[in-house]
Amino acid sequence: MSASLRIIRASQVQAQLRDPVEADVLAGAEKIVADVRAGGDAALRRFAEKFSEVSVGAPLTLSPAELRKVFDSISTQDQQLLTRVADRIRGFAEAQRNALKPMTHPLPGGEAGHWIAPVGVAGCYAPGGKFPLPSSVLMTAVTARAAGVKTVVVASPKPTPITLAAAHVAGADLFLSCGGAHAIAAMAFGTASVPRTDVVVGPGNPWTTAAKKIVSGYVAIDMLAGPSELLVYADASADPAIIAADLLAQAEHGADSLPVLVTASEKLIGEVNGEIARQLATLPTRATASAAVTNGYAVLVKDEEEAVRVIDAIAPEHLELLCANADLLATRVSHYGAAFVGAGAAEVLGDYGAGPNHTLPTGGTARFTGGLSVFHFLRIRTWMRVNDLGAARQLVADARDLGRHEGLEAHARAAEARLAN
Numbered sequence: 001m002s003a004s005l006r007i008i009r010a011s012q013v014q015a016q017l018r019d020p021v022e023a024d025v026l027a028g029a030e031k032i033v034a035d036v037r038a039g040g041d042a043a044l045r046r047f048a049e050k051f052s053e054v055s056v057g058a059p060l061t062l063s064p065a066e067l068r069k070v071f072d073s074i075s076t077q078d079q080q081l082l083t084r085v086a087d088r089i090r091g092f093a094e095a096q097r098n099a100l101k102p103m104t105h106p107l108p109g110g111e112a113g114h115w116i117a118p119v120g121v122a123g124c125y126a127p128g129g130k131f132p133l134p135s136s137v138l139m140t141a142v143t144a145r146a147a148g149v150k151t152v153v154v155a156s157p158k159p160t161p162i163t164l165a166a167a168h169v170a171g172a173d174l175f176l177s178c179g180g181a182h183a184i185a186a187m188a189f190g191t192a193s194v195p196r197t198d199v200v201v202g203p204g205n206p207w208t209t210a211a212k213k214i215v216s217g218y219v220a221i222d223m224l225a226g227p228s229e230l231l232v233y234a235d236a237s238a239d240p241a242i243i244a245a246d247l248l249a250q251a252e253h254g255a256d257s258l259p260v261l262v263t264a265s266e267k268l269i270g271e272v273n274g275e276i277a278r279q280l281a282t283l284p285t286r287a288t289a290s291a292a293v294t295n296g297y298a299v300l301v302k303d304e305e306e307a308v309r310v311i312d313a314i315a316p317e318h319l320e321l322l323c324a325n326a327d328l329l330a331t332r333v334s335h336y337g338a339a340f341v342g343a344g345a346a347e348v349l350g351d352y353g354a355g356p357n358h359t360l361p362t363g364g365t366a367r368f369t370g371g372l373s374v375f376h377f378l379r380i381r382t383w384m385r386v387n388d389l390g391a392a393r394q395l396v397a398d399a400r401d402l403g404r405h406e407g408l409e410a411h412a413r414a415a416e417a418r419l420a421n
Helices: 023-050 064-073 076-098 134-147 161-170 180-189 206-215 240-251 266-280 286-295 304-314 326-330 347-351 393-405 409-419
Strands: 006-009 103-107 110-118 121-125 151-155 174-176 199-201 229-234 258-263 297-300 318-322 338-341 378-386
Touching: 023 180, 023 206, 064 161, 064 174, 076 134, 076 161, 121 134, 121 180, 134 151, 134 161, 151 161, 151 180, 174 180, 180 199, 180 206, 229 240, 229 304, 240 258, 240 266, 240 286, 240 318, 240 347, 258 266, 258 286, 258 304, 266 286, 266 297, 318 326, 318 347, 326 338, 338 347, 393 409
Parallel strands: 006 297, 121 151, 121 199, 151 174, 229 258, 229 318, 258 297, 318 338
Antiparallel strands: 103 110, 110 378
């Protein structure tokens, strides 16, 4: 029997509260991270060779010159492909960066404000297990460069030439040819060959995610991303074949991916399931995609109001609005990682470099965070200047009095010293 989306009602939908890291994986990753933190390159190499990421004695890292050599070896067509996609990602990221400006605000007797500065070193991870993901190299490293980061390290296991070429196009300063928890640990704590980074970003498998959770606090991270999710809201105007194609595109990421259809049309659910069966028959990744479809579901809602409530309860990673009033509906939903508004805005266009980043929150975490952006590589640093203590007298007196209310007399006296002038 072919895989199909089971039908549930809105009342059966539970908020997505997936645990991004299972306890046994976290425990195993803790040991790996500790080993690399203590053992540096020797431990990193031991894990890389154990998992057949590099051959015995082979280099763990590649230089910009070596990445350039790989880029020169691929076809002109692929060179142009990577360059076009990188340009679109860079353009969007630079527009985001330019939306954030330094600021000055008046204070009694002075002024305050903020300056914006990039971190010094960024670690950018791209998965490389089942499928090479040069798109993730571009999404992470190009965005770091657009933020103004001076040193960018890219890590990816068993890299293919297209992945290495993408690292060149993105401007990587170092490529680490291994992955998993050991690569995250190397970037977080540094080794003789890998500089310590200030932030580690990028999607990965459960071991990568567990390691990011462990090193968070020593370095900044973007998020703890889990299995891929796509929620399609569709009305009778939507094409069942397009809905099925989009759901299967996410389903092939992994058996634990979550494809969801939300609609008020039971007839449309049947048509989409028919299309899923038809398209799966010729899909090379049908074993994985079929398992994910079985994991997914279709929510039959009463109306659009109920659909909005369902969407916000699930807070999906990707949200497609394939309906006649998509522009209006986009203003009514609150929780999603990235929205794709209208039938032309296929989610896969976001995956492959239309501009916005494809590293997005999963498991309902879109309720409180957004996708990877230049802002993950920036620090907002505040400053204050008081050059007229007479005008600032009340401000200083308030600081003195609050210090005494809190029992912090040295604070009060430090403020009071200004009142004596």
